[in-house]
Amino acid sequence: MDLNVIEEPKVRPVRRKRLAKGARFIGVGSVAPTTTLSNDDLSAFVDTNDEWIATRTGIRARKVLQKDESLTAIAAEAGKRALEMAGVAAEDVDLVLLCTSSPDDLFGSATQIQSAIGAKGAAFDLTAACSGFVIGLINARQWVTDGKYHNVLVIGADALSRYVDWTDRGTCILFGDGAGAVLVQATAGDDDRLLGYDIRSDGGGYKSLKAPLQCTAAENAGAPPRGSFQPILMNGREVFKFAVKAVPQTVSASLEEAGLLTDDIDWLVLHQANQRILDAVAERFHIPHEKVISNLANYGNTSAASIPLALDEAVRGGKIKPGDVIASAGFGAGLTWASAIFTWG
Known part of the structure; x- marks a missing residue:
């Protein structure tokens, strides 16, 4: 897979199987913790400062x-x-899909969330790091278009502050916590609002961004070793190079499937990892700054939560309106990356 080759999207006939049902995206919500950790707060215990962080990432604060x-x-x-x-009752939710890499329980947290909101259907976790929410939306659309489910609640949530080495300024400055959700609902088959999508991965890049398992000797002699996870390890330079190549490539693939051009995009809603990445992708597609949704400065990188957090603020703030075409992409550990072109509402 050559990430150096990024072709301009071109309109072509869209050869898609006629679906029994379509999908629409009709409700969004988000929550962030109340505790704010500013760049100045970080400088009290790690060698950094607000100017250094903001210049390199665009981040001013994060919620933890x-x-x-x-x-x-x-x-x-x-x-x-x-x-x-969305105006949908919890008991009418057929599936809760939790996209996270940091559940409260090793066995997942989706069922606990299902119980907490009062849903009666199924629930499970999906792990794809910062790409998780986009992949979750695509999966939800597959569930509703075959007619099996009518309402799927997709939640992106992460608390990576729990897995950061707070002495490593290369990673601790980046991550914050949060949660966001979108309801995906079945529609008539000729009204599918997911226009195009693309999912990719490359395990060869795993070493650039990981939080690997480590085993330590058990307290009792002869017992098996005890497992825990190391703090997040990242090669920032390699991840940046990967993102600025991979994101335009996957968005182009989704646009091509949708039969659209970049001029058709109303809003670019990318994973909020680094402002320089957002700017580079927008420049690559000649998308003006005012069409790029960014709340990175206030939240940092919230992994699977970042896209629905940004989407929620833009919808409730009146920027994104029903019928607007959204180009979204997630990218991160795995390495994984994915994109979706959809209309809101």
């Missing part, structure tokens, strides 16, 4: 969970807010 708070709680509240906007 405290010891007595849970990812499950904020994810459930984000889901409730999305259902309220």
Whole structure:
């Protein structure tokens, strides 16, 4: 897979199987922790400062969970807010899909969220790091278009502050916590609002961004070793190079499937990882700054939560309106990357 080759999207006949149902995206909600950790706060315990961080990342502050708070709680509240906007009762949700790399329980948190919001259908976790929410939306659309489910609640939530080495300024400055959710609902088959999508991965890039398992000797002699995860390890230079090549490539592929050009994009809503990446992708597609949704300065990189957090603010703030065409892409550990072109509402 050659990430150096990025072709301009071109209109072509879209050869898509006629679906029994279509999908629409009708409710969004988000929640961030109340505790703010600013760049100045970080400078008290790691060798950095506000200017150094903001210049390199665009981040000014991030929200972090405290010891007595849970990812499950904020994810459930984000889901409730999305259902309220959509006008859908929790008991009518057929599937809760939690996209996260940092659940409160090793076995996943989706079922706890399902119980907390009062849903009666199925629930499971999906792990694809910062690409998780986009991949979750695509999966949800597959579930509703075959007629099996009518309402799928997709939640992106992460608390990577719990897995950061707070002495490593290369990573600790980046990550914050949060949750966001979107309701995906079945429509008539000729009204499918997911216009195009693309999912890719390259395990050869795993070493550039990871939080690997480590085993330590058990306290009892002869017992198997105990497992835990190392803090996040990242080669920032390599991840940046990967992102500025991979994101335009995957967005181009989705545009081509949709039969659209970049001029048709109303809003670019990318994973909020680094402002320089957002700017580079927008420049690559000649998308003006005012069409790029960015809230990175206030939240940092919230992994799978970043896109629905940004989407929620833009919808509730009146920027994104029903019928607008959104180009979205996630990218990160795995390495994974994915994009989707969809209309809102």
